[in-house]
Each structure stands twice: as structure tokens, then as C-alpha cells.
Amino acid sequence: MVLESLPTRLSQAPCPTYYGLQRTADTGSYRSYGSYDPPEATEITGVAGRTNVGGEEELRVQRSEEELVAGTRKVQSGAMRVRKRVRVDREQIEVPTRHEEVSVERVPVSGKASEAGIGEDEVVVPVTEEGIVVEKRPVVKEEVRIKKDVVEDTEVVEEDVRREEIDIEDHTDRHAR
Numbered sequence: 001m002v003l004e005s006l007p008t009r010l011s012q013a014p015c016p017t018y019y020g021l022q023r024t025a026d027t028g029s030y031r032s033y034g035s036y037d038p039p040e041a042t043e044i045t046g047v048a049g050r051t052n053v054g055g056e057e058e059l060r061v062q063r064s065e066e067e068l069v070a071g072t073r074k075v076q077s078g079a080m081r082v083r084k085r086v087r088v089d090r091e092q093i094e095v096p097t098r099h100e101e102v103s104v105e106r107v108p109v110s111g112k113a114s115e116a117g118i119g120e121d122e123v124v125v126p127v128t129e130e131g132i133v134v135e136k137r138p139v140v141k142e143e144v145r146i147k148k149d150v151v152e153d154t155e156v157v158e159e160d161v162r163r164e165e166i167d168i169e170d171h172t173d174r175h176a177r
Helices: none
Strands: 047-053 056-061
Touching: none
Parallel strands: none
Antiparallel strands: 047 056
């Protein structure tokens, strides 16, 4: 999980301000205690500053830690491609057809002749059959519908976070009482 685009408390304030350090007026640099700077306190860092509460001077040390913040952003995880192609298959269908057949039969006749005169004559009898006509036409047989559904899921994200710990060493004689 990339957290580059998420704002953090560190990126919103300059680092010394985030840890409670104050810029001193005399030098313009960040110092631990501002104008209060006893020699043995120069090793201490991360101090918010001193305050005067009820006439007593108080030194405050801030303890900070990183909080894990996760968000989401859309990234392309793939694509679905639907492609049509043409495949040629050979099909067979049975078509019933009809046709005429001619038969000639000679039959002896007796009797009087018809009024038709004797001469040359021709009679044409048409003979028919059904021929097969093949036509191809497009017919819709199926459609493919593509839709996207949003599925909500939960994933576990694991990162290392830093925490400040405060150790107190009392080198005064007061604790011996």
C-alpha cells in the first residue's frame, strides 16, 4: 500500500515545531529550551518549552508517536477484452423438393377422326421442378452483457511505526528520603 499521497502530521509542520522546539529570538536557531539552557540540560531533546505556572517554572517534554493511517486510491488492476471473430462452419440442411416427370403412353383408339385435319402439328408440354435457392441472412442468436460490480472487501495493512519513549533518571538526593 503506497501512502505517499496521504498527509501526515510530519508533513504539515516543520520538524522542530512538530517536536515542540521553539526558535530562539537571539540566534534564530532551534534550541531545546529557548532561553532556559542549563549546562546539564543540553542533552535533552524534544522539549515543548518552559512555562510559568503559579510562579513555578515547569519544563514540559512531549512524547510523540506515528499513527498508521491508510487510505485507498484507484489503480488499474487489469482489463477485460471482449472480441468477436468469424468462424466458418459447414452446415447441412434437408430441403424437400418436387419435380414433374413425363410419361408417354400409346393407346389404340377406334372410331371417327376428329375435325382436325391431317397435317403437321406440335404440342409442347412444359415440365417443371423446384430448384433450391440458398440465401444467408444474419440472425441474432446471443448477446454478451458486460457490467462491473463494486465489491467491498477488507485488507490488513501492516507497517512499522515509531514511538518515542520517555525514560526518567532522577539524580537528585530527593528520592533517598
